[in-house]
Amino acid sequence: MSSTPPVPSQAVPPPKVLAERWSEVHSKALPVAPLVRHGDVEKYLKDLRERAPDLFGLEVVGHSVEGRALYHVSLGTGARHVLLWSQMHGDEPTATTALLDFFEYVRTHRQEPWVARMLGELTLHAVPLLNPDGAERFQRRNAQGIDINRDALALQTPEARALKGLRDRLKPFIGFNLHNQSWRHAVGRTGRPASISVLAAAFDEKRSDNPGRLLAKKVCGVIRDAVETLAPGQVGRYDDSFETRAFGDNMTRWGTATVLIETGAWTSMPPDEPLVQLNFVALATALDALATGRAAEADLARYDSIPENLSSGLVQVLLKDVGLFGADGKPFTADVGIAVTREVHRKDGQLTLVHVGKVEELGDLRVLGAVETVEGKGLFAVPLTGHAAKEGDTLRLEKPGRDVIELRQSGELMLLKPQGAASTYRVERILRF
Structure with a gap:
């Protein structure tokens, strides 16, 4: 039997309870990362739609260079729209699995008050696999050899055009840009692996703040507090230098404040399951905080005090x-x-x-x-x-x-x-x- 105390009925479960519940739904969706393939994701999403057609919407918003469908999953009825996208780099699959696990949790726990509240307050939109051609090769770039995350302005890739078109249609107030980073990233000089790094993406060279970026910073602080419960000292802050071609920076400039989550190394091998679990907990906690308004009231200092990533540390x-x-x-x-x-x-x-x-x-x-x-x-x-x-x-x-x-x-x-x-x-x- 679990030794965790009971969770108040209206509250999102604390991180350790969410981690336990993740274990119940994990692997019912897909084999664990690291090798996520388009055919498996496509089959799961179609099955998900068939199992709960009243809960999940599914549409094709474009096709990759090699003709693979780019799927947009939607759930919830709230007036505030949230956009999440994963694996725009084909060799960065951890959050794809975490998203599918999250969908499975929502499907099987939709009557929980916190889940019902989230679905009533927000409408969630996700592109779980933006670069399927890269995923088939386990490579960063798409089949044209272009880094999609440096194509937000030129829009030379069909994948970038699909993501930009979806953002322009939905006009989400916040987005989650989900990636993996090198296993050489450390949390400052602590010697600890940066298992999760977060960033509120900048929208100009001065790294100015506006209400959207301040909210993204607070969401990052919420994520930090949740993840550090499970992985103490293993949350870093990603470099916030402005990159004029990148999607996260431009999303913020276009009006969609963007939270970057970069998944890094773990303390043992193989690292995949604990890292998927951390992503699941981070996303569930952050989305609940947005639904309740708790994110807007979060302490900004919890973001500012996150140690910066050390890229070769x-x-x-x-x-x-x-x-x-x-x-x-x-x-x-x-x-x-x-x-x-x-x-x-x-x-x-x-x-x-x-x-x-x-x-x-x-x-x-x-x-x-x-x-x-x-x-x-x-x-x-x-x-x-x-x-x-x-x-x-x-x-x-x-x-x-x-x-x-x-x-x-x-x-x-x-x-x-x-x-x-x-x-x-x-x-x-x-x-x-």
Whole structure:
């Protein structure tokens, strides 16, 4: 049985309760991110419409370069319109899954007072997958090779034209621009991963405020408070420099104040389910705050005090004070930072995603945070390449002067402990990604 206290009937559940309830509806929509495909999203949305035709509207608002339908989902009857769009970058799918989980929650919990109130006060509009061609390839850009998020003014892509047309027709008072960011983003100098970063998008070079942007800032503060309940210290503030071509900045300029949510790294692997959960909680809490007016009354300081993102402030694994061999064969001591990204592999027409690790930082890395820190004093790091070794083996190093060069190109390495005999080492740990 759950140990969570009962929730007052009129209130949105607190974040920990929402997280528990998310588990009940999750995976009934789609397999978890990271690999979200257009055909799966399309099937789910059509099924959703059939299961609850009185609740969900569904229309095609355009087609991608390669002819895939761009779907607009609508729900609610309120006079105030909210627009949410996800995956305008095809390799940024976390919020797509979170949106579908949110739809499923609304469908199955529509009688809850807070859900009914939200549907009565707001009309929600969502484009869950704006770049389906990019999603099929797990790539940022669309099939033309254009970044849709830099096409708000030129409108050279059909996907951008569809989103702009929808905004102009609906004139929503606020929008949610949903993305993923690099796993190297940290929360300031804290060393913590920026699992969720938020931003109230600017509308001019001076980063001026107007009532819409102030509301977006307050919504970001509401999101911060909800997410930090589940992930303390893991909310960052994204760079608010004005980008004249970007959708979030121009949406704000056009009259739709925009909240950017960027999903980053998590504290363990694989990261997908906890990050989808955080997005679900963030969106449910923010939408309730807009429906009740609580967002307008939120403390602006909760946004202003969010630590800024540090774009290269985090690695997956940080080896501290480990021994290395230089090109001259002489040993020296340094820190080693291993970063992890995802790559698409295609086999027999099927896509799979794999984690790829690489040594990206080497030297004095005291300013970096890490998901995992390994104390390497008394150990040597060498590439695994060319060694048929396992933990516990004893081996001799051949030509150690090459190892530091090869290490920079390797995602697989060994931590070795010197033994009594010259050039003999015991394999203490093998790191593979």
